[in-house]
Amino acid sequence: MTTLLTPRHLGAIVAEKGLAHCLATLVAYLEQDFARWGEFDKTARVANHSAEGVIELMPISDAELYTFKYVNGHPKNFKVGLPTVMAFGVLARVDTGTPVLLSELTLTTAMRTAATSVMVAKKLARPESRTMALIGNGAQSEFQALAFHLLLGIDALRVYDIDPQATAKLVANLQDVAPALRITTCASTAEAVRGADIVTTVTADKTNATIITPDMLEPGMHINGVGGDCPGKTELHADVLRAGSVFVEYEPQSRIEGDLQQMPADFAVTEFWRVLEGSAPGRTSPTQVTVFDSVGFALEDFSALRLLRDLALELGLGDRISLVPEMADPRNLFGQLGLRGVAAEAAADLARVSAHVRAALAA
Numbered sequence: 001m002t003t004l005l006t007p008r009h010l011g012a013i014v015a016e017k018g019l020a021h022c023l024a025t026l027v028a029y030l031e032q033d034f035a036r037w038g039e040f041d042k043t044a045r046v047a048n049h050s051a052e053g054v055i056e057l058m059p060i061s062d063a064e065l066y067t068f069k070y071v072n073g074h075p076k077n078f079k080v081g082l083p084t085v086m087a088f089g090v091l092a093r094v095d096t097g098t099p100v101l102l103s104e105l106t107l108t109t110a111m112r113t114a115a116t117s118v119m120v121a122k123k124l125a126r127p128e129s130r131t132m133a134l135i136g137n138g139a140q141s142e143f144q145a146l147a148f149h150l151l152l153g154i155d156a157l158r159v160y161d162i163d164p165q166a167t168a169k170l171v172a173n174l175q176d177v178a179p180a181l182r183i184t185t186c187a188s189t190a191e192a193v194r195g196a197d198i199v200t201t202v203t204a205d206k207t208n209a210t211i212i213t214p215d216m217l218e219p220g221m222h223i224n225g226v227g228g229d230c231p232g233k234t235e236l237h238a239d240v241l242r243a244g245s246v247f248v249e250y251e252p253q254s255r256i257e258g259d260l261q262q263m264p265a266d267f268a269v270t271e272f273w274r275v276l277e278g279s280a281p282g283r284t285s286p287t288q289v290t291v292f293d294s295v296g297f298a299l300e301d302f303s304a305l306r307l308l309r310d311l312a313l314e315l316g317l318g319d320r321i322s323l324v325p326e327m328a329d330p331r332n333l334f335g336q337l338g339l340r341g342v343a344a345e346a347a348a349d350l351a352r353v354s355a356h357v358r359a360a361l362a363a
């Protein structure tokens with residue numbers, strides 16, 4: 001049997017364990033998996049592009065588990081009442097290929113992206129960081145704000161979106177759950193980033209946007225660039241990348257999809273797992289500008305699916321479904337169709353018809 005987790009189950013998990021606990025545990029699972037980077041069979045995701053967006057498959061495995069995520073990115077989806085990003089995924093056993101878990105990953109993607117941002121900022125942002133600018137106040141934004149507030153001590157948020165309704169929604173949601181977070185609504189990106197220790201960009205547009213320009217940089221800033229994650233879709237001016245030290249998840253994928261796509265092939269970047277491992281430096285001075293050019297890598301969904309499997313088991317949550325046939329004789333797949341009686345009837349019908357046809361031809 002396969003366990004099915006729907007968004008309803010995800011809500012139950014978060015209600016039971018608490019959002020802070022879920023995000024903190026997710027960071028721990030991510031750190032465990034990024035620390036054993038070499039054990040994974042990795043590949044850049046497979047993307048099918050259209051005029052409106054992209055649909056991607058993100059597979060990865062270690063010796064025991066295989067996972068994949070299906071995810072889309074359609075920035076104009078809100079016009080037809082759909083989210084920009086929707087996702088689901090599977091966790092399977094490598095030894096037999098059995099699908100163990102089939103799960104919603106739309107809510108989970110928002111949580112794992114925020115947890116990844118925090119994992120990276122823990123190493124790269126200045127430890128005394130307290131103020132974050134949050135540019136783009138859509139579906140992902142509350143998760144980013146809360147992860148930084150709950151896990152990294154961010155207590156002041158400066159928010160901006162070209163759509164004031166998105167900002168109003170963000171502020172209303174956060175006021176409910178994080179009363180200690182001071183939120184300032186700003187009139188522009190430039191105003192929001194002024195004086196911020198961390199700048200998170202999480203905008204959606206199918207274009208090469210320049211949300212952050214070099215004149216907005218201040219010494220010691222950490223840029224958490226989340227929204228530039230597809231060919232032809234960037235958020236950071238090329239000179240922002242030149243001005244900072246750039247960190248990525250999986251370089252072959254980030255060169256295609258990240259803000260990094262604007263840079264020459266030999267532009268130096270550091271894969272974050274090296275910082276975690278200690279074989280590459282993270283922040284080297286309080287004035288250095290650090291940039292996390294986040295695109296979202298399959299390993300993050302691997303960690304998230306692993307956590308969901310463990311929490312579903314612990315809490316006894318999820319529907320048990322027969323996603324693949326369960327057979328007394330695994331080689332009698334045809335028997336699963338239950339056609340044997342039907343097939344006999346069909347054969348008799350066929351015999352009657354062909355006798356009739358033969359008789360007609362002979363007449």
Ligand SMILES: NC(=O)c1ccc[n+]([C@@H]2O[C@H](COP(=O)([O-])OP(=O)(O)OC[C@H]3O[C@@H](n4cnc5c(N)ncnc54)[C@H](O)[C@@H]3O)[C@@H](O)[C@H]2O)c1
Pocket residue numbers: 073075078084085109110113135136137138139140141160161162163166202203204205209211225226227228229294295296297
């Ligand atoms: N790096 C990752 O791992 C990762 C994971 C999930 C989503 N994403 C990306 O993050 C982005 C946001 O996703 P979402 O689900 O929140 O989308 P969304 O459509 O719900 O929200 C995007 C918001 O950005 C705003 N926006 C667009 N252009 C802007 C601009 N120039 N200045 C300020 N605000 C602007 C929109 O008005 C909207 O409110 C998408 O591009 C998505 O692909 C990345």
